[in-house]
Amino acid sequence: MNDVASLAGVSRGSVSNYINGKKIKLDTQEKIKEAIAALNYIPNATARSLKTSKSNFVVFILPTVNSPFFSALSYHMQQELQRYGYKMILCNSNNRSEEEIEYIQMANTQKVAGLITMSYAEVSNLIATDIPLVSIEKRVSDKVPLVIADNYAGGQLAAHTLSQSGAKHLLFVSKNPVKNISTIREKSFFDYCNTHGMIADRFIARDIPNFVDDFQEFILAHIQDHQFDYDGIFSDSDEYASDFYNILIREGIKIPNQVQIIGFDGARVYARQKINLSSIKQPTDKIAEKAVEKLLLQFNGDNKNISLDDQTFLPVSFEQGMTTRVIF
Amino acid sequence: MNDVASLAGVSRGSVSNYINGKKIKLDTQEKIKEAIAALNYIPNATARSLKTSKSNFVVFILPTVNSPFFSALSYHMQQELQRYGYKMILCNSNNRSEEEIEYIQMANTQKVAGLITMSYAEVSNLIATDIPLVSIEKRVSDKVPLVIADNYAGGQLAAHTLSQSGAKHLLFVSKNPVKNISTIREKSFFDYCNTHGMIADRFIARDIPNFVDDFQEFILAHIQDHQFDYDGIFSDSDEYASDFYNILIREGIKIPNQVQIIGFDGARVYARQKINLSSIKQPTDKIAEKAVEKLLLQFNGDNKNISLDDQTFLPVSFEQGMTTRVIF
Numbered sequence: 283m284n285d286v287a288s289l290a291g292v293s294r295g296s297v298s299n300y301i302n303g304k305k306i307k308l309d310t311q312e313k314i315k316e317a318i319a320a321l322n323y324i325p326n327a328t329a330r331s332l333k334t335s336k337s338n339f340v341v342f343i344l345p346t347v348n349s350p351f352f353s354a355l356s357y358h359m360q361q362e363l364q365r366y367g368y369k370m371i372l373c374n375s376n377n378r379s380e381e382e383i384e385y386i387q388m389a390n391t392q393k394v395a396g397l398i399t400m401s402y403a404e405v406s407n408l409i410a411t412d413i414p415l416v417s418i419e420k421r422v423s424d425k426v427p428l429v430i431a432d433n434y435a436g437g438q439l440a441a442h443t444l445s446q447s448g449a450k451h452l453l454f455v456s457k458n459p460v461k462n463i464s465t466i467r468e469k470s471f472f473d474y475c476n477t478h479g480m481i482a483d484r485f486i487a488r489d490i491p492n493f494v495d496d497f498q499e500f501i502l503a504h505i506q507d508h509q510f511d512y513d514g515i516f517s518d519s520d521e522y523a524s525d526f527y528n529i530l531i532r533e534g535i536k537i538p539n540q541v542q543i544i545g546f547d548g549a550r551v552y553a554r555q556k557i558n559l560s561s562i563k564q565p566t567d568k569i570a571e572k573a574v575e576k577l578l579l580q581f582n583g584d585n586k587n588i589s590l591d592d593q594t595f596l597p598v599s600f601e602q603g604m605t606t607r608v609i610f
Numbered sequence: 611m612n613d614v615a616s617l618a619g620v621s622r623g624s625v626s627n628y629i630n631g632k633k634i635k636l637d638t639q640e641k642i643k644e645a646i647a648a649l650n651y652i653p654n655a656t657a658r659s660l661k662t663s664k665s666n667f668v669v670f671i672l673p674t675v676n677s678p679f680f681s682a683l684s685y686h687m688q689q690e691l692q693r694y695g696y697k698m699i700l701c702n703s704n705n706r707s708e709e710e711i712e713y714i715q716m717a718n719t720q721k722v723a724g725l726i727t728m729s730y731a732e733v734s735n736l737i738a739t740d741i742p743l744v745s746i747e748k749r750v751s752d753k754v755p756l757v758i759a760d761n762y763a764g765g766q767l768a769a770h771t772l773s774q775s776g777a778k779h780l781l782f783v784s785k786n787p788v789k790n791i792s793t794i795r796e797k798s799f800f801d802y803c804n805t806h807g808m809i810a811d812r813f814i815a816r817d818i819p820n821f822v823d824d825f826q827e828f829i830l831a832h833i834q835d836h837q838f839d840y841d842g843i844f845s846d847s848d849e850y851a852s853d854f855y856n857i858l859i860r861e862g863i864k865i866p867n868q869v870q871i872i873g874f875d876g877a878r879v880y881a882r883q884k885i886n887l888s889s890i891k892q893p894t895d896k897i898a899e900k901a902v903e904k905l906l907l908q909f910n911g912d913n914k915n916i917s918l919d920d921q922t923f924l925p926v927s928f929e930q931g932m933t934t935r936v937i938f
Contacts, residue, residue, distance in 0.1 A: 347675045349681070349880065354676060357674065361704075385697070388665075525883070528884070
């Protein structure tokens with residue numbers, strides 16, 4: 283900083299003010315800018331953040347990035363943060379609360395600008411109260427805004443779509459434990475079936491590493507004369523839905539002619555490409571947009587717009603892939 | 611810290627020593643441990659890192675996470691770092707060098723333990739010389755270890771596999787600009803074809819957002835009487851290979867009967883599932899393992915094992931999907 287001040291012919295204080303974004307004279311600004319460029323000077327972010335008590339980093343805690351949904355969400359989150367000049371630090375907790383806690387400690391001590399979390403641990407008491415926080419999908423505490431897709435509408439939409447495209451004997455498939463949002467997706471699916479007098483069963487695989495064997499066994503037990511006992515399948519996850527798809531195809535069942543399948547999430551493997559599996563699509567772009575909006579409100583100290591029970595439900599939509607019939 | 615010292619009945623210095631991992635008496639350790647648990651005390655990581663000059667965070671800079679390959683690689687990187695007690699901070703540069711530079715500045719000032727980068731910018735001069743660094747896929751400088759898949763072997767293996775499974779008229783497809791590892795994959799593919807007297811053409815889409823239209827136009831111009839002019843396709847990317855697959859299927863071409871397709875990367879959408887597209891698989895697990903190994907060598911100050919020209923080439927393999935014939 284001394285070198286910059288010396289080359290620019292201004293005081294060290296002026297350089298410090300410039301770096302910290304304080305108001306200084308226009309010609310002084312220009313001189314400092316040129317000196318910084320000439321010296322390839324990089325301001326010390328820690329020193330700066332200790333002065334201003336904030337950085338432009340936002341920590342985003344995810345359970346994993348190794349799935350299309352979380353990949354897409356983190357992509358949109360970064361794009362959205364970037365629009366407002368913030369950088370994203372992606373922390374992948376691998377569904378372990380100890381990991382989450384360490385990331386939150388880092389966020390606390392490094393004075394990041396804010397925290398967005400899909401945390402599944404009970405961590406609200408660990409977060410410094412002065413760090414703006416937004417939760418996605420699962421409520422951290424009743425003092426933190428929540429952004430979530432309308433999972434209840436999603437289960438209903440899946441049952442409705444299968445019904446409209448001619449399925450008569452429905453099946454809900456998942457894997458133990460079925461909890462949180464999965465419970466909601468399942469409940470709304472069966473609520474629709476009950477209301478509309480549709481037959482619907484459920485099959486839940488055990489919580490074991492090779493749970494796909496359970497899917498396989500169930501399917502084999504329900505195929506007779508090249509016909510599967512169910513003609514409409516819904517899963518709370520694209521992953522399990524695609525397991526069913528793969529096994530049914532391998533057993534010679536025609537999809538969507540004999541069996542139609544709808545998953546949940548609707549994230550694309552490559553952003554440009556169409557999905558193969560029909561699915562209830564979560565609006566990852568809108569979720570990111572809303573989460574960042576709720577965070578920025580807190581940056582601006584505009585907490586009056588955040589009630590203690592601030593929840594944003596975002597609409598889901600049905601996305602036609604190749605596993606449901608096209609309804610005209 | 612004062613509260614912990616007071617409750618444990620030990621000096622503040624002992625608590626500080628305990629937190630910083632210095633040797634203290636066993637019974638003192640126990641007292642401090644209990645006091646920390648009772649008070650739910652979280653040591654200030656910044657304060658600790660300022661004292662010890664290092665943290666247990668490793669920054670991993672990726673161009674994007676929104677693709678199965680980068681998702682899988684970041685998953686394995688985290689697993690591997692965790693084995694040795696390090697946490698990963700994933701920074702997604704979105705292929706912009708300004709982003710990378712800001713992340714590197716953060717790494718410099720926050721005294722992270724190390725940096726692993728798939729950076730595409732020229733950033734070697736920006737990295738503090740005392741931060742252990744490993745590069746993946748693209749060389750940062752000749753002083754930094756490089757871990758990379760054997761891309762040359764990959765292109766050869768693709769041509770060899772297509773040839774063995776009966777393809778006679780090969781096509782290489784990609785999108786402009788074809789550079790770095792893509793150039794190597796293409797060159798080795800054609801080298802094999804030339805050596806073995808096989809016919810091979812190339813089609814490269816323009817560098818425009820809707821470049822898939824170029825693929826579409828090319829394919830339509832080369833279909834006559836329900837036959838595509840080529841019977842073996844290789845792309846340097848699973849993404850472009852799956853574009854070709856989708857268009858050919860839509861045009862009624864049978865795969866793999868009429869046309870066989872091999873992509874590059876071989877990353878799975880869900881870790882447990884088989885791939886649909888046959889591909890040259892990069893060993894994401896081994897890449898992560900080797901990168902962390904090269905980083906740990908530097909942590910231990912064991913630089914004598916890192917030459918100025920340290921490059922690790924990891925073997926690729928052919929992974930059978932549903933787009934090539936099974937060879938017995």
